[in-house]
Amino acid sequence: MTRRAALLLTALLIALAGGTGPAQATGYRYWSFWEREGKAWTYATQGPSTARPADRSVQGFRFAVSEDSQDASQPRGEAGFTTICAGTPARDGLKRVALVIDFGTASDAPSGETPPASRTACARLAPDATTADALAAVAKPLRYDANALLCAIGGYPERGCGEQVSSERKASRASEDESGGGPSLGIVAGVAAVAVLGAAAGWQARRHRHG
Incomplete structure (x- = not known):
């Protein structure tokens, strides 16, 4: 993974972690x-x-x-x-x-x-x-x-x-109530975004190695 991609991943993870707290x-x-x-x-x-x-x-x-x-x-x-x-x-x-x-x-x-x-x-x-x-x-x-x-x-x-x-105040209270205490839709979407970003960064790194 490139350094830029790693920094983007770290920033996104911090933002997601901050969004789950009260x-x-x-x-x-x-x-x-x-x-x-x-x-x-x-x-x-x-x-x-x-x-x-x-x-x-x-x-x-x-x-x-x-x-x-x-x-x-x-x-x-x-x-x-x-x-x-x-x-x-x-x-x-x-x-x-x-x-x-x-x-x-x-x-x-x-x-x-x-x-x-x-x-x-x-x-x-x-x-x-x-x-x-x-x-x-x-x-x-x-x-x-x-x-x-x-x-x-x-x-x-x-x-x-x-x-x-x-x-x-818990921003995801309604979502947690509806899902029985599971992760909210925002958290799931955030995790998916992290996975997509990580895959893209890995593909870019492989491309540079073989280019």
């Missing part, structure tokens, strides 16, 4: 706020203190480490308004709002804390009440910071509020 990213640990239409969650465009949900709305909260709204984890669970508010009958002059409160996973929890089990609740409120009012009715104690950022629901977490943390 990517470091900066995220924030916080409660994200969601609205649901049918079975689809949408990241809320305003905060719970200003959102005024209509009667029979479903609102969700998820505690997790996220880089931004595109990366945020959605609330889990399939229960809809009818199921969540089955035990809360309608009353004239009041609205009902279903809440899905997902306390997240242990990996997203602050050090020394354990997330409670996720739960749902139905709040019966005045027509102009906000989502924050709904939370206050069914999920106390709540905690806010000086900038009105929601820090804790039901007392969780006990400390912290939107703090910056280092998180890890």
